[in-house]
Amino acid sequence: MTDIAVSEKELEGILRDLAGRVMEAMESWHDVVFIGIRSGGFLLAGNVVRRIQEKIGKAVPLGALDIALYRDDVHRRPFSLEVRSTDIPFSVNDKKVILVDDVISTGRSVRAAIDHIVDLGRPKRIYLMVLFDRGGRELPIQADFVGKHVDLPDEKVIKLEAGPDNVSIKDVVVSEVKK
Amino acid sequence: MNWPHKDLIAIQNLTADEIGHVLDMASSFKEISKRDIKKVPTLRGKTVVLLFYEPSTRTRLSFEIAAKRLSADTVALSASGSSFSKGETIMDAAYNVMAMAPDCIVIRYPSAGIPAKMAELLSCSVINGGDGFHEHPTQALLDMYSLKEHFGRIEGLTVAIVGDIMHSRVARSNVYGLVKMGARVVLVAPKTLLPPGVELWGASVTNELDPVIPEADAVMMLRVQNERLNERFFSGAREYSIFYGLNRKRVEMMKDGAVIMHPGPMNRGVEITHDAADSARSIILDQVENGVAVRMTLLYLSMGGTANVD
Numbered sequence: 001m002t003d004i005a006v007s008e009k010e011l012e013g014i015l016r017d018l019a020g021r022v023m024e025a026m027e028s029w030h031d032v033v034f035i036g037i038r039s040g041g042f043l044l045a046g047n048v049v050r051r052i053q054e055k056i057g058k059a060v061p062l063g064a065l066d067i068a069l070y071r072d073d074v075h076r077r078p079f080s081l082e083v084r085s086t087d088i089p090f091s092v093n094d095k096k097v098i099l100v101d102d103v104i105s106t107g108r109s110v111r112a113a114i115d116h117i118v119d120l121g122r123p124k125r126i127y128l129m130v131l132f133d134r135g136g137r138e139l140p141i142q143a144d145f146v147g148k149h150v151d152l153p154d155e156k157v158i159k160l161e162a163g164p165d166n167v168s169i170k171d172v173v174v175s176e177v178k179k
Numbered sequence: 180m181n182w183p184h185k186d187l188i189a190i191q192n193l194t195a196d197e198i199g200h201v202l203d204m205a206s207s208f209k210e211i212s213k214r215d216i217k218k219v220p221t222l223r224g225k226t227v228v229l230l231f232y233e234p235s236t237r238t239r240l241s242f243e244i245a246a247k248r249l250s251a252d253t254v255a256l257s258a259s260g261s262s263f264s265k266g267e268t269i270m271d272a273a274y275n276v277m278a279m280a281p282d283c284i285v286i287r288y289p290s291a292g293i294p295a296k297m298a299e300l301l302s303c304s305v306i307n308g309g310d311g312f313h314e315h316p317t318q319a320l321l322d323m324y325s326l327k328e329h330f331g332r333i334e335g336l337t338v339a340i341v342g343d344i345m346h347s348r349v350a351r352s353n354v355y356g357l358v359k360m361g362a363r364v365v366l367v368a369p370k371t372l373l374p375p376g377v378e379l380w381g382a383s384v385t386n387e388l389d390p391v392i393p394e395a396d397a398v399m400m401l402r403v404q405n406e407r408l409n410e411r412f413f414s415g416a417r418e419y420s421i422f423y424g425l426n427r428k429r430v431e432m433m434k435d436g437a438v439i440m441h442p443g444p445m446n447r448g449v450e451i452t453h454d455a456a457d458s459a460r461s462i463i464l465d466q467v468e469n470g471v472a473v474r475m476t477l478l479y480l481s482m483g484g485t486a487n488v489d
Contacts, residue, residue: 066207069219069249069479083479085207119216 006148006172014147015169018129019051021145022098031124033061033095037113038084040102040160041065044131047169048100063088065099070112092121098145102160104130107141131172132158182480186298186305189314190355198356201476202324208479209472211248222251225282225482229255231308232269232288237443237467238308238317242285245474251282251482273297282482286310304481309348312374318442319352321473323360325466326397329438334361339391340382341367341423342401342450343412345374349442350401354380365391369423371412388423392432399440400425403449416449427454438462 006014026032036045042064049062066084099113110128117126129145134152152158155177163170182200184192193201211219227246231239239255246253267275269288276284283304286294291313298305309315327333338357344350344366357364364382366373377384385391392398403419413419420426425439433439439461445451456463 069221083204083207085210120214
């Protein structure tokens with residue numbers, strides 16, 4: 001069973017709000033970069049960056065992070081795991097990194113992402129942006145920019161689906177965990 | 180799909196799909212070697228033992244670097260300088276190594292079948308680093324990766340493999356793999372260096388190099404093993420080089436975009452001249468570079484994650 005978590009209109013409002021709050025928090029843009037966790041976080045980051053670029057009229061660097069090799073459950077996962085490329089076409093040294101993921105729950109993905117980023121260099125600061133915070137933290141990690149807090153039973157997952165252009169977000173889908 | 184193999188013994192055991200996944204994943208692993216910090220924590224706490232009963236520079240170094248970039252601990256042993264040279268059998272040696280709880284053993288051995296036997300008897304992963312005249316699967320995978328990287332595909336390519344086919348595990352693994360992936364393979368060698376049954380491998384076979392050169396997308400030269408020079412498979416290095424060596428004249432006959440490959444170590448002046456080895460067509464050093472990424476992929480698949488296809 002699947003259902004849509006937020007309407008298209010509500011999603012647009014959340015994206016604009018996330019972009020707005022980042023623009024408020026950043027004093028200047030020369031050292032700000034976005035890094036999205038593949039694949040949902042990268043998709044979200046692209047959509048937020050596009051809205052910010054339209055407002056500020058300049059390009060904001062965007063990279064993609066694959067955290068498969070940094071997970072703490074490589075040897076335990078009962079289901080398959082895909083390794084994709086990390087593609088960060090800029091240095092993270094002394095940058096303000098806005099790390100983006102679609103959903104935060106246990107915080108373990110974010111832990112893996114932070115470990116990965118510090119292997120690439122020494123950022124000045126790492127912020128965390130998520131579309132949905134569903135609670136259930138197992139590590140002391142909190143997001144700086146949250147689109148929406150949601151309360152979902154454990155057996156449900158939320159997933160962003162890309163549109164046919166692979167850039168826009170087509171749907172936010174809630175479905176049962178694959179058994 | 181899950182990666183169903185504990186071990187990697189032979190290309191013959193892999194499906195075209197599985198080979199395709201290794202090649203796809205290897206690109207992700209290649210990127211790691213381009214970072215400032217060339218290391219990920221994935222195989223932290225895993226131990227990889229490299230048992231090399233035959234000399235090796237590239238393969239051993241490549242496996243060791245691959246394992247270390249994934250944070251595994253590595254121990255390398257060669258036959259000389261260890262008690263293997265005191266007459267201990269290979270299986271006793273393997274059980275003794277196993278008693279120290281490694282997670283993976285990479286083995287190179289002068290006779291065929293030893294890695295398969297070890298894989299059957301030991302609980303850890305076993306990766307074949309070359310066994311006798313049987314197979315050298317990681318070399319074939321890195322060769323296929325290099326071809327795919329260069330041409331964007333393997334299917335439909337014509338690959339000439341030239342030289343001592345009989346004694347070459349590299350040739351066997353490459354033929355099995357390339358044919359599975361839809362390439363056309365032409366084996367070129369004097370009759371004395373073709374093994375019986377070669378016509379069953381799925382490649383075409385010829386004794387003449389010159390007609391093959393202009394139609395090949397890749398010319399893969401095999402090393403003339405010096406020790407064979409005295410075994411009367413051909414009358415001498417000079418004659419061999421005239422009939423089967425890759426020289427400037429033959430490089431000029433190659434078609435546009437075609438590449439030169441060699442698994443190393445090269446015997447310059449025998450199977451390949453300086454002109455050919457150092458020409459712009461050569462992707463020999465790309466092969467070496469890609470070897471690390473492909474071996475990282477295989478260590479990861481054997482000991483940790485699984486390949487995923489949605």
